[in-house]
Amino acid sequence: STLEHGMHLISHARPLAALCCALAFGFMAPSRAEPAAPLSLPQAFERAWARQPEAQALAARREAAQAQREAAAAWTPEPAALEASVRSDRFHRRQGAQELELGLALPLWLPNERARSQALAAAQAQGVEAEALRAQWQLAQQLREHWWALALAREEQQAAQERWQASQALAADVARRTQAGELARADQHQAEAATAGARAEHLLAQARNSAAEQQLRALLGLAPQEALPLLDGPEPEPEPADDATAHPLLAALAAKVQAARSAAALAQAQSRDNPELTLLQTRERGARSEASNGTLSLGLRIPLGGGQRQRAALASATAEQTEAEIALARERERVQAQAHSARAALAAARAVLQATDERARLARETRAFFDKSFRLGETDLPTRLRVELEAAQAQREQARARIALHQAIAQLRQALGLLPQ
Numbered sequence: 001s002t003l004e005h006g007m008h009l010i011s012h013a014r015p016l017a018a019l020c021c022a023l024a025f026g027f028m029a030p031s032r033a034e035p036a037a038p039l040s041l042p043q044a045f046e047r048a049w050a051r052q053p054e055a056q057a058l059a060a061r062r063e064a065a066q067a068q069r070e071a072a073a074a075w076t077p078e079p080a081a082l083e084a085s086v087r088s089d090r091f092h093r094r095q096g097a098q099e100l101e102l103g104l105a106l107p108l109w110l111p112n113e114r115a116r117s118q119a120l121a122a123a124q125a126q127g128v129e130a131e132a133l134r135a136q137w138q139l140a141q142q143l144r145e146h147w148w149a150l151a152l153a154r155e156e157q158q159a160a161q162e163r164w165q166a167s168q169a170l171a172a173d174v175a176r177r178t179q180a181g182e183l184a185r186a187d188q189h190q191a192e193a194a195t196a197g198a199r200a201e202h203l204l205a206q207a208r209n210s211a212a213e214q215q216l217r218a219l220l221g222l223a224p225q226e227a228l229p230l231l232d233g234p235e236p237e238p239e240p241a242d243d244a245t246a247h248p249l250l251a252a253l254a255a256k257v258q259a260a261r262s263a264a265a266l267a268q269a270q271s272r273d274n275p276e277l278t279l280l281q282t283r284e285r286g287a288r289s290e291a292s293n294g295t296l297s298l299g300l301r302i303p304l305g306g307g308q309r310q311r312a313a314l315a316s317a318t319a320e321q322t323e324a325e326i327a328l329a330r331e332r333e334r335v336q337a338q339a340h341s342a343r344a345a346l347a348a349a350r351a352v353l354q355a356t357d358e359r360a361r362l363a364r365e366t367r368a369f370f371d372k373s374f375r376l377g378e379t380d381l382p383t384r385l386r387v388e389l390e391a392a393q394a395q396r397e398q399a400r401a402r403i404a405l406h407q408a409i410a411q412l413r414q415a416l417g418l419l420p421q
Contacts, residue, residue, distance in 0.1 A: 038231040041147060044220055045136075045420040048143055051221050054135040058128075065125035072117040077274050081105040087284075103280035112269045120262035123255065130248070130255040137248035140419050144410040146216040148403060151230060153209040155399035160205040163392040164198040170388065171195045174381065187381040194385050198392075234406040237346075238416055247335055247417035253328040260321035267317040271310055273303040335415070342412040349401070349408040356394070356401040363394035 049055050083103035174191040177183045213228060222228060278299040370387040373379040413420075 038229040040231040041143070041235065041420045044147065044216075045140060045143055047221070048219050049136060049139055052135065052139060054132060058132050061128045061132075062125075065121070065128045069118070069121040069125060072114070072121040076107050077109055077113065077117075078107040080107075083278075083280075099282065099284040101280060101282050103278055106277045106279075107274045108277055110269055110271070110274060113266065113274075116262065116266040116269050120259065120266050123259040123262045127252070127255040127259050130252040133248040134252040136419060137414075137417060141414055143219060143420065144407075144414060146212070146219055147230070148407045148410060150209070150212040150216050151232075151406070152400065152403040153205070153212040154230075155403055156396060157202070157205040157209045159392065159396045159399055160198070160202040162395070163388075164195070164202045166388065166392075167191075167195040167198040170384070173375075182377070183381065190381055190385060194388070234409050235413055235420065237409055238413055238418060245417060249417065250328065250332055250335060253324065253331055257321070257324040257328050260317065260324045264314070264317040264321045267310070267314040270313070275303065276301040335417075338415040339412070342408070342415040346405075346408040346412050349405040353398075353401040353405050356398040360394040360398040363391040367391040 081104070083101070083105060085101045087099040087101075171188075171191040171194070174183060174188050178185055178188045214224075216222075217224070217226075217228060278297075278301065280297045280299065281294070282297070283294045367387050367390075370379050370384055374381070374384040
């Protein structure tokens with residue numbers, strides 16, 4: 001009975017032990033990491049912008065602009081000043097003579113100074129937003145260049161790998177036929193030399209891909225071990241209505257022009273220093289036994305003129321305005337020329353892609369024809385290698401043309417001032 005009871009316990013303990021072992025191995029087994037989701041260009045732009053110093057300082061700049069607007073809307077150009085003084089004969093006569101003065105000085109706005117100060121503060125606040133948008137546009141240029149450079153490097157690496165694999169298969173076939181006595185040993189050397197050249201091209205393509213990937217990683221702040229899958233596909237082509245979109249560069253220069261005009265108008269209004277309104281309370285006594293007397297005085301301090309300093313400030317503000325207006329006009333001409341060139345480049349890239357697609361199709365069909373004739377012994381090896389090389393070149397040019405079309409779309413959007421979307 002004791003033996004049967006022990007066997008019964010063992011039979012019940014086995015499932016529990018198996019369950020514990022399964023759980024233990026389940027916890028000990030390494031979890032398989034899920035593949036990273038492909039990164040789109042807008043997502044990459046948001047990540048890159050968050051790392052820029054302009055983005056991190058934007059909140060502080062907005063706060064400074066708001067403080068400037070509040071200061072321009074105040075009742076006085078500068079805060080009020082409190083004045084206090086004491087006069088006494090304690091250190092020489094000691095008869096108890098004393099005089100106390102307590103005053104308040106209020107700076108006053110000059111005519112039109114307050115309104116023009118508010119206009120300047122508003123222009124400066126608008127300039128903060130315009131400069132942030134221009135910084136985003138400049139970042140978009142860098143991101144688009146690195147993005148499509150990496151896409152092209154990956155396409156070229158894929159094409160080089162396919163050529164290397166095809167050359168390996170051809171070299172293996174040539175080696176088999178050489179051993180069978182169908183081909184000469186010189187043919188085998190040519191096939192192996194073509195394989196070595198394809199391998200070298202593949203290694204160079206890998207190096208270019210690694211360099212392009214590191215540049216994009218540095219812009220996005222990705223670690224070397226993090227995956228970087230790219231979401232394939234071009235940006236949407238601009239619509240005709242996008243031509244009327246305000247260009248970030250022109251918007252920033254226009255905001256600079258407006259700020260310069262407001263600064264010139266303010267300098268013209270500030271023909272002298274600000275006048276001051278003073279309110280003074282005085283209490284005095286002649287001796288210790290005398291009663292104190294109090295007086296209240298109201299005064300106005302008006303500077304007579306600004307002189308050369310005001311002329312210098314006005315001339316400097318006028319020069320800034322002139323320079324900003326001319327720069328805006330020149331940049332508007334350059335932006336229009338770049339947009340026209342980008343549209344022409346896009347049309348050319350689309351035509352080149354059509355031609356390379358046709359060439360790649362014909363090259364694939366020709367390679368299939370010569371591959372069959374080579375297997376039947378109707379074509380020599382040099383011709384077969386030449387056809388293989390031409391097909392690989394056609395495929396590589398097709399990949400380059402496709403990426404070039406995507407780049408042309410991106411450059412047109414950049415020329416029109418459109419951010420990634």
